[in-house]
Amino acid sequence: MEFQDYYKTLGVARDATAEGIKKAFRKLARKFHPDVSKESDAELRMRQLNEAYAVLSDPEKRAAYDQLERGYQPGQAFRPPPDWDTGFEFSSRGFSPQEEADFSDFFAELFGHVGGRHRGFHAHGGSFQSRGVDHHAKVLLDLEDAFTGATRQLSLRVPGMDAQGVVQLRSRTLSVKIPKGVREGQLIRLAGQGAPGIGGAPAGDLFLEVHFKPHGQLKVKGRNLHLTLPVAPWEAALGAVVPIDLPGGELKVRIPPGAQSGSELRVRGKGIPANPPGDLLLEIQVVLPPANTPKARELYEIMARELTFNPRPDRRA
Numbered sequence: 040m041e042f043q044d045y046y047k048t049l050g051v052a053r054d055a056t057a058e059g060i061k062k063a064f065r066k067l068a069r070k071f072h073p074d075v076s077k078e079s080d081a082e083l084r085m086r087q088l089n090e091a092y093a094v095l096s097d098p099e100k101r102a103a104y105d106q107l108e109r110g111y112q113p114g115q116a117f118r119p120p121p122d123w124d125t126g127f128e129f130s131s132r133g134f135s136p137q138e139e140a141d142f143s144d145f146f147a148e149l150f151g152h153v154g155g156r157h158r159g160f161h162a163h164g165g166s167f168q169s170r171g172v173d174h175h176a177k178v179l180l181d182l183e184d185a186f187t188g189a190t191r192q193l194s195l196r197v198p199g200m201d202a203q204g205v206v207q208l209r210s211r212t213l214s215v216k217i218p219k220g221v222r223e224g225q226l227i228r229l230a231g232q233g234a235p236g237i238g239g240a241p242a243g244d245l246f247l248e249v250h251f252k253p254h255g256q257l258k259v260k261g262r263n264l265h266l267t268l269p270v271a272p273w274e275a276a277l278g279a280v281v282p283i284d285l286p287g288g289e290l291k292v293r294i295p296p297g298a299q300s301g302s303e304l305r306v307r308g309k310g311i312p313a314n315p316p317g318d319l320l321l322e323i324q325v326v327l328p329p330a331n332t333p334k335a336r337e338l339y340e341i342m343a344r345e346l347t348f349n350p351r352p353d354r355r356a
Contacts, residue, residue: 040116040117040118040144040145040148041114041115041116041117041145042108042111042112042114042115042116042117042145043087043090043091043143043145043146044108044111044112045090045091045094045095045104045108046091046095048087048088048090048091049063049064049067049088049091049092049095050063050067051063051095053105054205055095056203056204056205057096057098057200057204057205058204059204060092060095060096061096064088064091064092064096067084067088068085068088071084071085071088072085073085086141086142087143089141089142090141090142090143090146093142093146094146094150098198098199098200098206099127099128099129099130099198100129100150101198101206102127102196102198102206102208103123103124103127103129103149103150103198104149105206106123107119107120107123107149117145119148119149122177122179122250124149124177125177125178125179125250126176126177126178126194126195126196127176127177127195127196127198128174128175128176128195128196128197128198128211128245129174129175129176130172130173130174130175130233130234168236168237168238168239168240169236169237169238169240170236170240170241170242170243171233171234171235171236171237171240171241171242171243172233172234172243173233173234173243173244173245173246174232174233174234174243174244174245174246175245175246175247175248176195176245176246176247176248177247177248177250178193178195178215178247178248178249178250179250179251179252180217180221180249180250180251180252181251181252182251182252182254182257182259182286183286184217184221185217185219185220185221185222185251185286185311185312186219186285186286186287186311186312187219187286187287188216188217188218188219188220188221189216189217190214190215190216190217191214191215191217192212192213192214192215193212193213193215193247194210194211194212195210195211195212195213196208196209196210197209197210197211213229213232213245215227215229215247219312220311220312220313220314220316221249221311222249222259222261222262222311222313222317223249223250223251223259223260223261224248224249224250225248225249226246226247226248226249227246227247227249228244228245228246228247229244229245229246229247230244231243231244232244232245233245257285257286259311261311261317262310262311262313262315262316262317262318263310263311263317263318263319263320264285264309264310264311264317264318264319264320265320265322266283266319266320266321266322267321267322267324268281268283268292268304268321268322268323268324269324269325269326270294270298270323270324270325270326271325271326271328272325272326272327272328274294274298275294275297275298275299275300275323275325276296276297277296278293278294278295278296278297278298279293279294280292280293280294281294283319283321285309285319287312290306290309290319292304292306292321294323298323298325299323299325300323300324300325301322301323301324302322302323303320303321303322303323304320304321304323305318305319305320305321306318306319306320306321
C-alpha cells in the first residue's frame with residue numbers, strides 16, 4: 040500500500056485554510072472533471088482529488104492525517120502504526136459505500152472504519168429539530184480493567200476549526216466506568232456526550248471502542264487469552280503443576296506427562312470473565328537448561344548414553 044500525500048494532490052501548503060483547500064479543489068476539479076477534461080488521466084485524477092478533498096476538508100480526518108503523515112513521501116510503502124488513531128473523537132459523518140469504492144486502499148485503511156449512522160431530522164410544530172450526531176473514539180485500556188472493572192479518566196482529542204479555518208485540537212477528559220468483562224472491540228456508550236442537538240432535540244451519544252494495551256505476556260483474541268508457557272524438560276516429560284500469574288490472580292495449571300513444544304492446553308473459563316467467560320489457551324514451550332557447568336554436562340551425557348531416543352525417526356542420512 041502506497042502513502043498518499045493529499046496536500047500535494049491538491050497543491051496546497053500544509054497550513055492551508057479551509058477556504059484555501061476548497062478553492063484549490065474547485066480549480067482542479069474544473070480542469071480534470073471527466074465530462075469536460077481532455078486529459079488522458081482525467082478520471083483517475085478526479086478520483087484522487089475527491090479523496091484528498093474528503094480528508095482535508097473534514098477537520099477530524101485532517102487532524103488525524105496530519106498526525107500520521109509526517110515523514111512519509113508520496114508513493115512510499117506505508118503501513119499505519121498500531122493504534123495510531125487512539126483518542127481521536129470522530130463524528131458519525133461517513134461516506135456511502137459507493138463513495139468509498141472510488142477511494143484508495145490507503146483511505147480505506149485509515150478511515151474506512153470511521154463513521155456511523157446518519158441522524159435524521161424532522162419538523163415539529165413548525166420548528167426544525169435534529170438529534171445530535173453520535174461521536175466515536177478508540178480508547179486503549181489495561182487488560183486488568185477487564186478482570187476487575189474500573190472507573191478511568193480518559194482524555195480525547197477533539198478536532199475543530201478556528202475562525203480562520205485552521206484545524207485545531209482541543210482535549211476533553213471524561214470519567215468512564217469500565218464494566219468487568221469488557222472485551223476487545225466492544226462499544227461503551229456514553230449517552231448525551233456526542234454532538235448537541237438542534238432546536239431542543241437531544242444530544243447524540245459518544246461510543247468508545249475498546250482496545251487493550253499490549254500486555255507483556257498475554258494476547259487477547261475476543262474473550263480468550265493466549266499465553267506462551269515455558270516449562271522445563273522434566274515438567275514436560277513427567278507432568279507437573281505450574282503457577283501462572285493472571286490479572287485476576289494466580290492460577291495453577293496441570294501439565295500432562297509427555298507434553299511437547301508447540302502443543303496447546305485449553306483452560307476453560309479462565310479468559311476474560313464475561314458471560315460466558317473466555318478460555319485461557321497455553322502454548323507449551325519446552326526450555327532446555329544450558330550445559331554450562333560440569334554437573335550439567337554430566338547429566339546430559341548420561342541421558343545421551345542411556346536414553347534410546349531419536350528425535351528424527353523419519354529422516355535418513
